[in-house]
Amino acid sequence: MKNDGIGSPLRRKEDRRLLTGRGRYSGDIANGGELAAVFRRSDLAHGMIRKVDATSARTMPGVVAVLTAADINNGKPLEIGCKFGLIDRDGNPAPDLPRPVLCGEKVRMAGDPLALVLAETEAQARDAAEAVEVEIDPLQAAGTMANALSSDVPDIWKSAPGNIAFHWQSGKPDAVDGALRRAAHTVTLDLVNNRITANPMEPRCALAIPEPGGRLRLVKGNQAPHLLRSALAGLLGMAEHDITVVSEDMGGGFGMRTSPYAEEVALSIAALETGRPVRWTATRNEAVVSDLAARAHETHAVMGLDGEGHLLGLRVDTRADLGAYLTGFGPGVGPALYAPLIPNVYNLPCLDIRIDGVMTNTSPTAPYRGAGRPEAVYLIERLMDQAAIQTGLDPFEIRRRNMITRETLPFTTVTGLTYDSGDFTAITRAALEIAGQPEKQEASDHRLRGVGFATMTETSAMHGNGVFEVAHVRFHPSGSAVVGVGTHSHGQGHETSFAQIAAEQLGLPVDKVTIVFGDTSKVPYGQGTYASRSTALAGPAILGAADKVIEKGRHLAAHLMEASADDVEFSAGQFTIAGTDRTRSWADLARVAYVAPTFAGTDLEPGLEEQAFYAPEGGTFPNACHVAEVAVDPDTGEWSLERYVAVNDVGTVINPLILEGQIHGGLAQGVGQAMMEHCVFDPETAQPLSGTFMDYAMPRADDLPLFEHIDRPDPCLNNRLGVKGAGELGTIGAPPVIINALLDALRPLGVTKLDMPATPQAVWRALQQATVN
Known part of the structure; x- marks a missing residue:
C-alpha cells in the first residue's frame, strides 16, 4: 500500500469538486x-x-x-x-x-x-x-466607544447603564502595584486593535x-x-x-x-x-x-521590568466594543480568550487585567479567526519591543530573558494556562536565523526599511466540562469506510486530512475512506469547527472509533478462520493468525459482515461499524515566531511587505500541504488587519462608512509576498495524535510583526506611535506628526 497516511502532502480530495464548480453550497441546493x-x-x-x-x-x-x-x-x-x-x-x-x-x-x-x-x-x-x-x-447614536461613554448619548440598554455591559477583572492588583513601584523600567502603551469583519x-x-x-x-x-x-x-x-x-x-466561516x-x-x-x-x-x-464583527479593543497597558530587563508585573485596562447586542460567545472573547493569553510565552510574575464591555450602536462583535488571541499577542509583543527600546536591550535578548524554557515544562502561567510542549527560545532563534539580515539596499532606493518579529503561543482546542467530539466509522460491504464526524470542513481540508488519519489507523488507502459531515440527520452529535479544535478533537475520536472497529474485525476474522480472537493480529489492513499465512482483509470481512448466516451460532453482532467520543484532558498550544521586512516611502507613506518568514510548531503534521495553506490563509487575513482592513462608523450617527468593498479594503495577491513557512513540530502531549491547532497562527502573528517592522523603519524619523490599520495615509500622518514634534 502506498504511503498516503499521516504526514503525506496529499492534494486535497475535495479540490477537484470545488474547483470544477461541483461544490454544493447553500445556494446550490434547490x-x-x-x-x-x-x-x-x-x-x-x-x-x-x-x-x-x-x-x-x-x-x-x-x-x-x-x-x-x-x-x-x-x-x-x-x-x-x-x-x-x-x-x-x-x-x-x-x-x-x-x-x-x-x-x-x-x-x-x-x-x-x-x-x-x-x-x-x-x-x-x-x-x-x-x-x-x-x-x-x-x-442620539454612538458609533464609537468614546461616544457611547459620553454623557450626550442615552443608554442603549436600560440594563447597561452608561453603556457599560460589564466591568470584569482578574489577577492580583496589589502585587502589580508593588511590582510597578519596584520597577527600574516602566513601559506604557496605548493601543488600538481595529474593528474588522470576516467577509467570507x-x-x-x-x-x-x-x-x-x-x-x-x-x-x-x-x-x-x-x-x-x-x-x-x-x-x-x-x-x-x-x-x-x-x-x-x-x-x-472564520468564526462569524x-x-x-x-x-x-x-x-x-x-x-x-x-x-x-x-x-x-x-x-x-x-x-x-x-455580519458579526470582531477585535475592536482599546487598551492602556503599563509593564514593569527590573534593571536586567526581567518582567515584574503588568497592568492592562481594555475597553471592548461589544456592539449593539450580546450574541453567541461575543462577551466571552475578552475574559475567556484574550486575558488568559496575555502572558504569552513569558514568565510574567503577576498580572492585573480589567475589561470594560462597552455597548455601541454598531454590529455585535464575536469570535473571528484567532478570537482574543490576536489581541493578547499584539499587546504583549508591542510591549516587548517598546521594553527593548527603553532598556537598551536587543529585541531578541529581552524576550529570551523572559521566555518560559523547555526545561520548565509543563509550565502554568499566572493566568492558569498549562503549556505542555514547545521550545519558544529555539523557535525564535530559528526564525531570526532564517530571516537573516535585510537585503542590501540600492543607493537609488530612498525607502526606509524595517524588520519586526513576534513570538507567540495560543490556546486552541479548548477543553473542559462538556467539551467533546465524536466519530463514527462504518464499513461498506465493498470494503471502503465512511467516517462521520460532528465537526465541519469549510476550507480546512478535513475530507483529506481526516481520511489520512482514518486510513493510517485502519490500514486502508486514503481513497477508500470517505468523510461525512454537516448534516445533523446523517452524522453523530458533535460540537462543530471553531478555535482550531477540529483535528485535535475529532482526530482522536476517529482513532477511538477505528480501534473499536478493528477489535470487532478481529473477532469476526477469528470466527471466519476458526481461530481464537487472541491469536489474531491486525496490521496494515490485514487480520492474520499469528505465526501463519492465514489472513483476512477488510474487504473479506465487509462482504460477510452484513450477511445473516455468517453469525449463526455465535454471539457476534452483524455489521462492521463503531462510534467513539473523545473528551480532551488538556488543550493544545501551537506556537511560532514570525519575522517581517517592510519598506516605507517617507514622502508618501506608501509601504510594502517585502518578506515574511513564519516558523511554526503545530505538533504532528497530518498533511504538510494543507497546513501550509492554512498558515498562508491566516497570514493574508492578519496582514489585512495590519495593513488596511477597518470597519468604520460615523461617531455621532453610527452609520456604517465601510459598508461595501469600495470602502472596506482587503489585501490582494500583489499586496502579499511569497510567505516562507517552516514547520518545527514538537508534538502535543495532551492527545494521541500529538497535534496542535493550526488555523489561527497567521492572524495572531501578522499584526504585531508588521507594526513592529513599520515602527523599526520609522523610528529614525521620530515616529513612536502607529495604530492599525497602517494605511499609507496613517503612516504619512505619523511622519508629519513626528516632524512637528
Whole structure:
C-alpha cells in the first residue's frame, strides 16, 4: 500500500469538486416552489419604533406574506440571547442584551431587521420591502466607544447603564502595584486593535424547508450544525429531532458563522407558517453591515521590568466594543480568550487585567479567526519591543530573558494556562536565523526599511466540562469506510486530512475512506469547527472509533478462520493468525459482515461499524515566531511587505500541504488587519462608512509576498495524535510583526506611535506628526 497516511502532502480530495464548480453550497441546493425573502431593515442606528406598517406591501404583485415583530411569537419579543454567562468584578452576572429576530420596539444599529417580505421572485420581494412604511423616533447614536461613554448619548440598554455591559477583572492588583513601584523600567502603551469583519467569499444565505409532520429542514452554511439545531429548537419551541440542519460546502466561516443569526430564525418561522420553502441570500452590503464583527479593543497597558530587563508585573485596562447586542460567545472573547493569553510565552510574575464591555450602536462583535488571541499577542509583543527600546536591550535578548524554557515544562502561567510542549527560545532563534539580515539596499532606493518579529503561543482546542467530539466509522460491504464526524470542513481540508488519519489507523488507502459531515440527520452529535479544535478533537475520536472497529474485525476474522480472537493480529489492513499465512482483509470481512448466516451460532453482532467520543484532558498550544521586512516611502507613506518568514510548531503534521495553506490563509487575513482592513462608523450617527468593498479594503495577491513557512513540530502531549491547532497562527502573528517592522523603519524619523490599520495615509500622518514634534 502506498504511503498516503499521516504526514503525506496529499492534494486535497475535495479540490477537484470545488474547483470544477461541483461544490454544493447553500445556494446550490434547490427545492421546488421556493419563496424569495427580503428583509426591510432600519436605516437609523438608534431610535424608538413608532410604526412598521406592511399593509401596502402585502397587496403588491407576487407578495405572499410580510412578517413583522407583531406577526411572530404571538406578538411577544423573540430574541437570541448570549450563551456566555459572564460574572463581573462585583460578583454580578452580566446582563442579557439579546438580538431581536425582528425589531418591534427599538432599533439599536443600522441594519436591524424590521420586517420579512416573502414573494414569488426576489425583485417582487425587494419592491414590497421598500413599500413597508417605517417610522422611528431617532435617538442620539454612538458609533464609537468614546461616544457611547459620553454623557450626550442615552443608554442603549436600560440594563447597561452608561453603556457599560460589564466591568470584569482578574489577577492580583496589589502585587502589580508593588511590582510597578519596584520597577527600574516602566513601559506604557496605548493601543488600538481595529474593528474588522470576516467577509467570507460566500455571503450568508439560507433555505428553510417545511417538511411533513411540522418538521423543518434548514440549509445554511454554519460551522456547528448541531449547536445551531439546538438553538433553533429552543427559539421555535420544537423538538430537536424535528429539525434537520444541513451545511454542506461553505465559502468561509472564520468564526462569524458559528452563532445563530436572526435571519435564519425568521426564515424558519416563515417557512413553517406559509408551508413553502423560503430562500434568502444577503447582498454584500447587507453582509458587511449585519455580519458579526470582531477585535475592536482599546487598551492602556503599563509593564514593569527590573534593571536586567526581567518582567515584574503588568497592568492592562481594555475597553471592548461589544456592539449593539450580546450574541453567541461575543462577551466571552475578552475574559475567556484574550486575558488568559496575555502572558504569552513569558514568565510574567503577576498580572492585573480589567475589561470594560462597552455597548455601541454598531454590529455585535464575536469570535473571528484567532478570537482574543490576536489581541493578547499584539499587546504583549508591542510591549516587548517598546521594553527593548527603553532598556537598551536587543529585541531578541529581552524576550529570551523572559521566555518560559523547555526545561520548565509543563509550565502554568499566572493566568492558569498549562503549556505542555514547545521550545519558544529555539523557535525564535530559528526564525531570526532564517530571516537573516535585510537585503542590501540600492543607493537609488530612498525607502526606509524595517524588520519586526513576534513570538507567540495560543490556546486552541479548548477543553473542559462538556467539551467533546465524536466519530463514527462504518464499513461498506465493498470494503471502503465512511467516517462521520460532528465537526465541519469549510476550507480546512478535513475530507483529506481526516481520511489520512482514518486510513493510517485502519490500514486502508486514503481513497477508500470517505468523510461525512454537516448534516445533523446523517452524522453523530458533535460540537462543530471553531478555535482550531477540529483535528485535535475529532482526530482522536476517529482513532477511538477505528480501534473499536478493528477489535470487532478481529473477532469476526477469528470466527471466519476458526481461530481464537487472541491469536489474531491486525496490521496494515490485514487480520492474520499469528505465526501463519492465514489472513483476512477488510474487504473479506465487509462482504460477510452484513450477511445473516455468517453469525449463526455465535454471539457476534452483524455489521462492521463503531462510534467513539473523545473528551480532551488538556488543550493544545501551537506556537511560532514570525519575522517581517517592510519598506516605507517617507514622502508618501506608501509601504510594502517585502518578506515574511513564519516558523511554526503545530505538533504532528497530518498533511504538510494543507497546513501550509492554512498558515498562508491566516497570514493574508492578519496582514489585512495590519495593513488596511477597518470597519468604520460615523461617531455621532453610527452609520456604517465601510459598508461595501469600495470602502472596506482587503489585501490582494500583489499586496502579499511569497510567505516562507517552516514547520518545527514538537508534538502535543495532551492527545494521541500529538497535534496542535493550526488555523489561527497567521492572524495572531501578522499584526504585531508588521507594526513592529513599520515602527523599526520609522523610528529614525521620530515616529513612536502607529495604530492599525497602517494605511499609507496613517503612516504619512505619523511622519508629519513626528516632524512637528
